[in-house]
Amino acid sequence: MKQPILEARNVFKIYDMGKMKVNALSDVSFKIFQGEFISIMGPSGSGKTTLLDIMSALLRPTKGDVFIGGKPVSKMDDNELARVRGRTIGFVFQTFNLIQRMTALENVMLPLWFQGIAMGEREKRAREILERVGLGDRTHHKPTELSGGQRQRVAIARALAVDPDVIVADEPTGNLDSVSGEQILNLLDELNKEGKTVLMVTHERDIGKRAQKIIHLKDGKIIKNEKFGRR
Amino acid sequence: MLDLEIVRVAFTNIKRQRLRSYLTLLGMVIGIAAIVTLFSLSTGLSLAVEGMFESLGLDVIFVEPGGEMGFSTAISRTINESDIDIIKGIPGVEEVVGLYETAAIAKYKEHEMSAFIIGYDPNKEEYMQGMGYLSLGKGRLLESSDLYSILISESFAKDALEGEELDVRKKIEINGQDFKIVGLLDDSDLASSSFGITNMFWVTKNAARTFFGAEDPIELAVKVTDEHLVNSVVEKIESRLERAHGEKDFSVMTSESLLESFNTVLGVMQIVLLMLASISVVVGAIGIMNSMLMAVLERTREIGAMKAIGATNNMILAIFITEAGLLGMTGGALGVVLGYIVAFGISAVAGSLNFTLPIVIDPVIVVIGVSISAGVGIVSGIVPARRASLMDPVEALRYE
Numbered sequence: 001m002k003q004p005i006l007e008a009r010n011v012f013k014i015y016d017m018g019k020m021k022v023n024a025l026s027d028v029s030f031k032i033f034q035g036e037f038i039s040i041m042g043p044s045g046s047g048k049t050t051l052l053d054i055m056s057a058l059l060r061p062t063k064g065d066v067f068i069g070g071k072p073v074s075k076m077d078d079n080e081l082a083r084v085r086g087r088t089i090g091f092v093f094q095t096f097n098l099i100q101r102m103t104a105l106e107n108v109m110l111p112l113w114f115q116g117i118a119m120g121e122r123e124k125r126a127r128e129i130l131e132r133v134g135l136g137d138r139t140h141h142k143p144t145e146l147s148g149g150q151r152q153r154v155a156i157a158r159a160l161a162v163d164p165d166v167i168v169a170d171e172p173t174g175n176l177d178s179v180s181g182e183q184i185l186n187l188l189d190e191l192n193k194e195g196k197t198v199l200m201v202t203h204e205r206d207i208g209k210r211a212q213k214i215i216h217l218k219d220g221k222i223i224k225n226e227k228f229g230r231r
Numbered sequence: 232m233l234d235l236e237i238v239r240v241a242f243t244n245i246k247r248q249r250l251r252s253y254l255t256l257l258g259m260v261i262g263i264a265a266i267v268t269l270f271s272l273s274t275g276l277s278l279a280v281e282g283m284f285e286s287l288g289l290d291v292i293f294v295e296p297g298g299e300m301g302f303s304t305a306i307s308r309t310i311n312e313s314d315i316d317i318i319k320g321i322p323g324v325e326e327v328v329g330l331y332e333t334a335a336i337a338k339y340k341e342h343e344m345s346a347f348i349i350g351y352d353p354n355k356e357e358y359m360q361g362m363g364y365l366s367l368g369k370g371r372l373l374e375s376s377d378l379y380s381i382l383i384s385e386s387f388a389k390d391a392l393e394g395e396e397l398d399v400r401k402k403i404e405i406n407g408q409d410f411k412i413v414g415l416l417d418d419s420d421l422a423s424s425s426f427g428i429t430n431m432f433w434v435t436k437n438a439a440r441t442f443f444g445a446e447d448p449i450e451l452a453v454k455v456t457d458e459h460l461v462n463s464v465v466e467k468i469e470s471r472l473e474r475a476h477g478e479k480d481f482s483v484m485t486s487e488s489l490l491e492s493f494n495t496v497l498g499v500m501q502i503v504l505l506m507l508a509s510i511s512v513v514v515g516a517i518g519i520m521n522s523m524l525m526a527v528l529e530r531t532r533e534i535g536a537m538k539a540i541g542a543t544n545n546m547i548l549a550i551f552i553t554e555a556g557l558l559g560m561t562g563g564a565l566g567v568v569l570g571y572i573v574a575f576g577i578s579a580v581a582g583s584l585n586f587t588l589p590i591v592i593d594p595v596i597v598v599i600g601v602s603i604s605a606g607v608g609i610v611s612g613i614v615p616a617r618r619a620s621l622m623d624p625v626e627a628l629r630y631e
């Protein structure tokens with residue numbers, strides 16, 4: 001049997017708010033394999049973002065464990081988590097979260113810098129990837145000089161820079177108009193066809209259906225696993 | 232861990248800082264500027280004064296009224312005419328020159344001015360000149376037979392009277408007696424201008440005694456035959472004069488000891504000013520810390536994003552500390568520039584008052600100024616940078 005790239009095993013996330021406890025996730029287990037495209041869907045507050053953050057080693061579970069490439073997150077210290085995140089996960093956020101003062105090129109070079117890759121190589125790779133997402137002519141633009149869709153493509157380029165195993169995207173089209181949203185989804189589709197694993201949070205069924213699998217969350221629990229054939 | 236790119240990243244961040252964060256740098260700029268100005272001025276002052284004492288000569292001893300304190304110029308008459316002969320009797324003494332000083336009011340037409348009368352013995356003119364006094368600019372020096380003749384300085388002649396210049400052959404009334412200006416003294420260098428005192432009226436010793444009641448000299452300048460004899464002659468002057476006066480109501484100084492006491496005074500002044508400047512630097516440090524704390528808060532989401540894409544806590548720490556260090560360095564560099572501008576300005580003002588104050592740009596001061604400020608910046612950056620590095624990435628990303 002193949003080893004999953006990411007696996008959550010009986011994960012709980014409980015926020016202790018003093019007077020009351022919020023069960024953001026309760027006993028969630030699931031696996032992601034190489035090359036899959038999975039959507040997480042559910043109503044607001046159902047724990048989608050929490051699950052995505054836990055799966056991508058940004059957040060530690062209260063109980064249970066997450067395995068990244070077979071290694072348990074509970075056995076890693078913060079530095080190791082940062083390293084694992086930096087190498088195996090590529091983040092795409094709803095609000096882009098680019099560094100405003102840096103150009104598109106510099107933003108894409110940033111994760112490579114954190115990985116200790118030499119200056120010349122950083123720049124070369126960043127240029128290639130910006131080219132790949134169709135922004136070869138926007139390398140020296142700052143985020144404020146780009147449209148929303150272009151910003152999100154810079155963010156995807158930044159996520160791709162380290163050639164990660166998984167792209168995780170939290171409502172990547174949430175802040176975009178339908179046309180640029182469509183372009184971003186097509187880009188994620190293409191990347192998946194080229195072999196990238198994609199884990200995406202959305203609350204729109206149309207968007208969720210582009211995946212091969214939808215995990216439905218409600219009140220922090222998986223209530224349904226929906227599978228589609230490869231399109 | 233991270234390569235030199237960190238400096239460029241820090242620079243990018245600083246460049247985009249708001250005006251507010253530059254204002255918080257003001258304390259640092261002023262502190263470093265104060266230190267630089269202070270050091271360059273006091274170095275210049277030292278050089279100027281050293282040059283002055285050198286021109287007085289190392290083979291000259293001064294005997295002045297008063298106890299220990301070096302710079303007392305109080306006109307107390309404890310030196311006697313007879314002291315000249317006592318000192319002349321000491322082996323190794325070549326000549327003793329007495330200066331017969333007093334204050335008076337001078338009148339020229341309707342102008343009144345205070346005058347500092349100095350009488351000297353024209354026979355000893357060459358010794359006076361050897362000590363840097365009496366360099367003639369125009370006219371002639373005094374002769375023994377002169378009674379109603381005076382010398383004044385060129386700058387006094389030019390500037391003392393509003394709309395009118397004094398010159399050779401003009402007459403001035405002092406204490407009701409008319410005197411004729413026979414010569415103008417060149418006081419363009421520091422030694423002859425005596426720290427910018429220009430209202431010195433030189434008369435013969437006889438005139439000083441006849442018209443100004445200066446029977447005894449106020450101070451004596453003793454020239455020894457050989458520089459190496461200075462110390463032994465000083466000892467003998469002290470013991471013989473003390474025996475003659477019955478008490479030590481005078482002080483004996485050499486160029487060297489004058490320079491030493493000057494340097495002591497300068498040193499105390501430097502320490503006091505340095506402490507004031509340090510307070511400014513501390514204010515600057517607080518400013519940088521404050522501005523970095525604001526920056527960390529403003530960039531919370533960025534910090535979250537950087538952590539998500541693989542930055543370790545130490546990398547975040549390094550990024551913010553570098554930024555704080557660079558910010559401090561910027562303040563320091565501006566401070567060094569400002570400090571030298573002020574120093575050159577003061578030097579120019581002093582120059583226009585005939586006081587040559589050489590200012591030299593000293594690379595050591597530049598390096599020290601910039602590195603102190605970089606160091607202070609780094610230290611002030613530790614707390615904000617730690618706060619940034621310890622942020623929880625998820626909370627940081629959710630920060631509004």
Ligand SMILES: Nc1ncnc2c1ncn2[C@@H]1O[C@H](COP(=O)(O)OP(=O)(O)OP(=O)(O)O)[C@@H](O)[C@H]1O
Nearest residue numbers: 015022024042043044045046047048049050051203
């Ligand atoms: N730091 C926190 N402290 C306390 N409660 C939290 C915290 N973060 C999340 N929660 C709670 O956990 C639950 C799940 O939140 P989460 O952000 O995962 O929901 P979501 O499905 O992503 O919602 P949305 O669609 O609105 O983004 C919510 O009830 C939320 O209030």
Ligand SMILES: [Mg+2]
Nearest residue numbers: 048049050170
């Ligand atoms: Mg969410």
